[in-house]
Amino acid sequence: MLATTEAIADAGHDVIREIFRLLAPYQVGAQGLTPQTVISKGTTVDSLTLMDVIMELEDRFDITIPVNVTAEVDTIGQLAATVLRLRAGR
Numbered sequence: 001m002l003a004t005t006e007a008i009a010d011a012g013h014d015v016i017r018e019i020f021r022l023l024a025p026y027q028v029g030a031q032g033l034t035p036q037t038v039i040s041k042g043t044t045v046d047s048l049t050l051m052d053v054i055m056e057l058e059d060r061f062d063i064t065i066p067v068n069v070t071a072e073v074d075t076i077g078q079l080a081a082t083v084l085r086l087r088a089g090r
Contacts, residue, residue, distance in 0.1 A: 012084060015061065015080045015083045015084055015087075016076070016080050018057065018061075019053075019057070019076055019079055019080055019083075020076070022053045022057070023043050023045065026043040026044045026045045027042065027043055028042055028044060034076070035077030036075055036077060037075060037076045038075055039073070039074065039075065039076060039079070040074070042076075050070070054070055057079075057083055061083055061087055062087075063086040064086070065083070065086060070082075
């Protein structure tokens with residue numbers, strides 16, 4: 001069971017790191033990005049750029065994120081949880 005827990009934690013870190021990498025050029029100020037960062041306030045990402053980020057995540061993690069799901073995502077942590085949930089459901 002520990003190996004499974006570690007694999008889940010590693011997957012979560014991998015997803016968060018990828019989201020941070022994609023959003024880093026758009027962060028506001030020097031405060032940095034955290035899982036609690038509200039994407040619309042902590043970054044300068046507009047809706048078109050966010051869709052590009054979503055497509056990058058879909059390609060990277062071999063998932064499809066429905067548009068209605070992305071509308072419900074506010075924070076980086078929520079986006080990561082969405083990616084993890086969709087990966088688990090493959």
